[in-house]
C-alpha cells in the first residue's frame with residue numbers, strides 16, 4: 255500500500271434532474287488524516303459525502319479505496335469497506351436509551367432475546383474508550399444535550415470500526431464545552447489510524463483538528479492545502495473565491 259491514499263475520489267459528478275450538484279470533484283484522504291471539507295451552502299459537500307457513504311450513486315467519476323476501484327450501490331456496500339458517516343441530522347431514536355441507540359439493528363442476543371446486560375456493558379465500554387460521559391446508558395436519547403447526542407452518534411459510527419469516518423457539521427448546534435468534546439473525539443479516532451472527513455462552517459475548529467483542507471465551490475473541488483499553509487482570512491477568501499489569484503482563475 256505504501257503511499258496509496260485510503261480514499262481517492264476522481265472527477266465525481268452527480269445531477270438531480272437539471273441541477274448539477276457535483277461537477278467533477280477530486281479528493282484524497284490518507285489513514286489517520288483529518289481532512290476539512292469546506293465550501294458555501296450548496297457547494298455540494300453533503301452530496302459528495304453521501305456518494306462516498308453509498309447513500310447516493312454518482313453519475314460519473316471514480317471512487318477508489320486503497321487504490322482499488324469500488325462502486326457502492328447502497329450504504330451497506332460502503333459499510334463493508336468500513337466507511338462510516340454521521341449525518342447532519344443525527345439519525346438517532348429519541349425514545350430509545352443510549353445503549354439501544356449505539357447497537358440499533360445489531361443488539362447482542364441471548365437466544366431470541368436482546369441481551370440487555372451485555373448491551374449496556376458494551377455501550378459503557380465504548381463510551382468510556384471515547385471519553386464520552388453520560389449519566390447512564392439507560393438514559394433516553396431525547397433527554398440528552400445536543401453535545402451528548404452528537405457524541406453518541408459518533409460513538410455509534412466508531413463502534414462499526416470504520417477506516418473512514420465522515421462527520422457532516424458535527425458541531426453546528428453545540429455549546430463550547432461540547433464542541434471541545436467532539437474535537438477531542440476526532441483527534442482520538444484519527445490517532446488510531448482512521449481517516450476523518452470533517453465538514454464544518456466553524457472555521458476555527460478546522461485549525462484545531464485538521465491536517466489538510468479541501469475547498470468546494472459550486473460542485474467542484476477548487477483548493478487543497480495543508481492547514482499549516484493557511485490562516486482564517488486566506489481560507490475565507492478561498493471559500494468565497496474572493497482572493498486575487500482565484501478570481502483570475504474564475505474569469
Ligand SMILES: Nc1ncnc2c1ncn2[C@@H]1O[C@H](COP(=O)(O)OP(=O)(O)O)[C@@H](O)[C@H]1O
Pocket residue numbers: 270273274275293294295296297298299300301302
Ligand atoms: N436530493 C436532492 N435533490 C435535488 N437537489 C439536491 C438534492 N440534494 C442536494 N441538492 C442540491 O445540490 C446542491 C448541493 O447541495 P449540498 O450537497 O447539500 O451542499 P452543501 O452540503 O455543500 O451545502 C444544492 O444546490 C442542493 O440544492
Ligand SMILES: [Mg+2]
Pocket residue numbers: 299300301342
Ligand atoms: Mg451540507
